[in-house]
Amino acid sequence: MDATSLNFKNNARGAIADDPLQKALAKLAVGFPLKRAQAAARLPEFEGLRDQARDIKNHVLENLDLYLEAYEEKVIASGGHVHWCATAADARETILKICQDAGAKTVTKSKSMISEEIAVNGFLEDNGIEPIETDLGEYIIQLRKEPPSHIIAPAIHLSKEQVAETFRNAHIDLAANRPLEEPRALLEEARGKLREKFLRADVGLTGANMLIAETGTNVLVTNEGNADLTNNLPRVHVVIASIEKIVPTLEDATTILRVLARSATGQEISVYTTFCTGPRRPDDLDGPEEYHVVLLDNGRTDMIGSEFHEMLRCIRCGACLNHCPIYKSIGGHAYGWVYSGPMGAVLIPNLIGMEDAQHLPNASTLCGKCESVCPMRIPLPKMLRKWRERQYRAEIGSKQVRWALHAWAWLAKRPKVYRYVMSLGIAMMGQFGGAGRFKSVPFAGGWTSKRDLAAPTGDTFISQYHKGARGDQSGELIRRKIMR
Amino acid sequence: MSGRDQILGKLRSKLGRASTTVSENAALNHMQAHQKNLIPARGDLPKAQRVALFKQEAEKVNATVSELSHFGDVPNAVADYLRQHQLPAAIKIAPHPGLKNLRWAEDTSIEVLDGRANGDDPVSVSVALGGVAETGTIVMASGPDTPTSLNFLPLDHIVVVSADDIAGNYEAVWERLRAQADAAGRPGTLPRTVNWITGPSRTADIEQTLLLGAHGPQRLHILIVDGLETTAADA
Ligand code: SF4
Numbered sequence: 001m002d003a004t005s006l007n008f009k010n011n012a013r014g015a016i017a018d019d020p021l022q023k024a025l026a027k028l029a030v031g032f033p034l035k036r037a038q039a040a041a042r043l044p045e046f047e048g049l050r051d052q053a054r055d056i057k058n059h060v061l062e063n064l065d066l067y068l069e070a071y072e073e074k075v076i077a078s079g080g081h082v083h084w085c086a087t088a089a090d091a092r093e094t095i096l097k098i099c100q101d102a103g104a105k106t107v108t109k110s111k112s113m114i115s116e117e118i119a120v121n122g123f124l125e126d127n128g129i130e131p132i133e134t135d136l137g138e139y140i141i142q143l144r145k146e147p148p149s150h151i152i153a154p155a156i157h158l159s160k161e162q163v164a165e166t167f168r169n170a171h172i173d174l175a176a177n178r179p180l181e182e183p184r185a186l187l188e189e190a191r192g193k194l195r196e197k198f199l200r201a202d203v204g205l206t207g208a209n210m211l212i213a214e215t216g217t218n219v220l221v222t223n224e225g226n227a228d229l230t231n232n233l234p235r236v237h238v239v240i241a242s243i244e245k246i247v248p249t250l251e252d253a254t255t256i257l258r259v260l261a262r263s264a265t266g267q268e269i270s271v272y273t274t275f276c277t278g279p280r281r282p283d284d285l286d287g288p289e290e291y292h293v294v295l296l297d298n299g300r301t302d303m304i305g306s307e308f309h310e311m312l313r314c315i316r317c318g319a320c321l322n323h324c325p326i327y328k329s330i331g332g333h334a335y336g337w338v339y340s341g342p343m344g345a346v347l348i349p350n351l352i353g354m355e356d357a358q359h360l361p362n363a364s365t366l367c368g369k370c371e372s373v374c375p376m377r378i379p380l381p382k383m384l385r386k387w388r389e390r391q392y393r394a395e396i397g398s399k400q401v402r403w404a405l406h407a408w409a410w411l412a413k414r415p416k417v418y419r420y421v422m423s424l425g426i427a428m429m430g431q432f433g434g435a436g437r438f439k440s441v442p443f444a445g446g447w448t449s450k451r452d453l454a455a456p457t458g459d460t461f462i463s464q465y466h467k468g469a470r471g472d473q474s475g476e477l478i479r480r481k482i483m484r
Numbered sequence: 485m486s487g488r489d490q491i492l493g494k495l496r497s498k499l500g501r502a503s504t505t506v507s508e509n510a511a512l513n514h515m516q517a518h519q520k521n522l523i524p525a526r527g528d529l530p531k532a533q534r535v536a537l538f539k540q541e542a543e544k545v546n547a548t549v550s551e552l553s554h555f556g557d558v559p560n561a562v563a564d565y566l567r568q569h570q571l572p573a574a575i576k577i578a579p580h581p582g583l584k585n586l587r588w589a590e591d592t593s594i595e596v597l598d599g600r601a602n603g604d605d606p607v608s609v610s611v612a613l614g615g616v617a618e619t620g621t622i623v624m625a626s627g628p629d630t631p632t633s634l635n636f637l638p639l640d641h642i643v644v645v646s647a648d649d650i651a652g653n654y655e656a657v658w659e660r661l662r663a664q665a666d667a668a669g670r671p672g673t674l675p676r677t678v679n680w681i682t683g684p685s686r687t688a689d690i691e692q693t694l695l696l697g698a699h700g701p702q703r704l705h706i707l708i709v710d711g712l713e714t715t716a717a718d719a
Contacts, residue, residue, distance in 0.1 A: 013602070024691070024692070027691075027692050028692065031692060038598060043524060043526070044524075044525070045522050045523075045524045045525070048522045049521075049522055049524075052521045052522055056521075059514070062499065063500065063508075063510070063511040064495050064497040064499070065492050065496050065501065066508050066511040066512075067489075067511060068492065068495075069492070070512070070515065074672070077673075078673060082492075083487070084486065084488035084491050085487050085489035086487045086490045086491055090487055114494070116643075134699065136689040136690070136698055137689035140689070142692045153688070153689065155689050155690075156691075156692070157692075158688075158691075159691060160690050160693075161689050162719070163690055183690040183691060183695055184695060186689065186690055187687065187695050187697075187698065191697070191698065191699060192701065195699075197601065198603075198699075199603045203609045213515060214515050214518075214672070215672065215673065215674050216675055223685070223686050223687060223688075223698070224685055224686070224687050224698035224699045224700065225636050225685040225698065225699040225700025225701075226698070226699040228632070228635070228636045228679070228699075228700065229636055229637070229699055229700075231677075232632050232633055232636065232677065233633070243491065248511070248514050248515045249514070249515055249518055249519075250518070250658045251518055251519065251520055251521055251655060251658065252521065253523075254654045254655060254658070255521040255522065257654075259631070265688075266544075268541070268545075268618075268619045269621060269680070269682050270682070270685070271545070271620045271681065271682050271683050271686055271700070272679065272680070272681060272682075272685075272700065273621075273679070273680040274675065274677065274678070274679050275674060275678040275679075276676065276677055276682075277673070277674045277676060277677075278625075278676060279676070280676050281626075281627075281675070281676055283627075283628040283677055284602075284626055284627065284628060284631070285579070285599060285600040285628060285633075286600040286626075286632055286633045287626060287630040287632060287676045287677060295491070296489045297487075297490075297494075299493060301494040301495055301496075301498060304494075304495060304498040304499065305498045305499070316582075333642045401543070474533070
């Protein structure tokens with residue numbers, strides 16, 4: 001899809017004014033973090049598993065060429081085909097060719113962020129093949145021609161009324177006055193519609209949560225079971241996956257699965273975890289006759305060994321979105337492409353270029369919450385800072401910001417002047433901010449137009465520190481803490 | 485240049501791999517060792533408690549569970565289930581010899597067909613490879629006796645699992661599958677499809693409201709049978 005990331009500021013403004021979105025985000029902001037915390041607390045080994053999950057992916061990335069070859073060998077040995085695609089265009093062409101060779105008219109799809117990334121739906125449509133998203137959320141946004149607004153909950157921005165309206169417009173063969181007020185009625189309608197499509201599809205296109213080198217297996221994780229109907233019923237199963245999805249063994253996949261659902265939805269494990277290996281065996285009664293894996297690079301090899309190398313450990317759980325104060329204020333669409341939240345802000349500039357995604361690394365308070373919940377322990381704030389540094393060096397960003405940074409840098413290198421200027425400023429603000437909060441501050445309208453700024457109490461940290469008075473603790477204690 | 489050469493070539497130069505031997509061995513050794521990572525202690529229990537944990541975890545995610553003392557009790561248990569949910573007395577069973585040879589006709593008035601699911605079967609009955617107590621998960625492996633479509637197309641899925649096949653953790657089930665592949669002369673392979681199933685199908689895609697029965701079964705009923713003769717039991 002075409003990115004609108006450059007429009008981030010306008011997108012974000014629109015998102016803040018979008019009522020159904022704000023309601024959904026308020027619900028998400030409570031539900032997901034709470035469930036994740038409960039799931040983590042229930043498993044004493046959770047932190048240890050996170051360490052191991054990180055180490056497994058680090059080991060894979062160091063040996064990615066070898067594991068890819070080993071994986072390919074196993075897929076071929078089990079009767080499947082592997083297609084290596086350096087670019088999104090190559091992957092689209094490859095998938096089209098497989099569909100055409102199969103004489104396909106319809107392709108059922110289960111949710112795949114990679115398929116969003118390569119925009120395969122529009123491409124298949126242009127070539128006379130109907131792609132059908134089957135994950136309920138993806139189905140809804142496909143009908144609305146929208147991108148996903150969350151990597152695991154793609155239609156989270158919509159109200160049930162909006163979904164009902166979408167179904168009324170799309171399912172014109174059904175009675176116009178049917179009741180669609182309840183989520184259950186919406187689900188039943190979608191289930192019925194999609195069931196026909198599942199049974200008729202010629203090709204099933206799925207993503208992969210992981211690819212297991214040991215056995216040439218792809219892993220699919222869903223709660224709905226749509227990936228299973230997608231891979232089992234059509235004559236041809238196509239898997240689209242990016243190269244970093246490899247893990248060495250079934251045990252390694254298992255370790256990552258133990259942290260995936262807990263981080264994503266707070267479930268102990270998702271309802272369906274499926275391991276597909278090759279096409280059906282000669283005496284099997286069902287399953288696809290052909291099995292293809294489309295391996296996509298699309299910028300990943302450029303990230304290997306770069307400052308963004310560790311981003312390749314990401315398992316797309318969505319925890320960093322659910323805990324991000326920026327994501328929770330504006331949702332996913334504002335980011336302007338298929339990914340969003342902290343992982344999107346790091347990944348999108350890698351995939352579409354820093355120029356087009358320049359606002360995203362700045363859409364973060366660097367509060368560190370994302371890194372603290374990331375099951376793969378990806379240092380997202382560090383990488384956001386790397387993008388900011390690169391932008392500064394490349395002279396991307398507003399003159400005002402660059403000037404302010406210059407001025408601050410000059411001051412920061414001169415501690416005495418810095419302290420004097422700060423104490424002046426603080427004293428002034430302390431005088432004017434009598435009621436404890438500012439409604440407006442010169443040069444900070446961007447902040448104060450939406451919220452008040454707390455007024456300082458009239459003294460800097462450093463001077464309090466020297467006086468030995470900081471809150472309830474003695475200055476000595478603070479001094480010791482700082483020195484440590 | 486082919487996509488393959490392009491991708492692998494770039495990776496090799498990025499990873500600075502002049503000679504591949506050292507880390508090649510490291511990678512291959514890792515794959516062949518099947519080294520176990522950290523396994524949660526939760527499932528590490530003697531059989532009776534393990535089965536109890538399995539039941540508790542499965543019920544937590546909306547599955548229902550009955551315990552039977554004989555495999556021969558399965559037809560009556562299925563009949564009870566159909567009556568309880570006011571379902572038609574017609575089922576599609578997996579063409580598993582044990583399941584087919586049960587006294588369906590003698591003990592019940594259920595119409596029994598076997599084979600894969602076609603989309604119009606309301607209720608299926610199949611046999612699990614095993615269970616995992618850690619999360620109340622059943623494990624299904626595809627094969628001529630166990631078509632995968634039975635796990636997903638019907639609205640009600642009834643699964644028979646032997647109490648002896650309920651393991652503490654997933655790793656124990658992988659070991660069983662590896663042993664089966666070795667015994668069949670196909671080491672290092674898996675069945676076409678292995679499903680871990682934990683509760684019935686669900687979605688929260690509409691306003692984050694939890695609904696069961698999204699695409700797969702709306703109800704999952706597990707029959708734990710003690711003393712069912714199956715494959716190797718896990719200690
Ligand atoms: S960066 Fe971490 S938290 Fe965010 S989606 Fe990826 S794995 Fe999950």
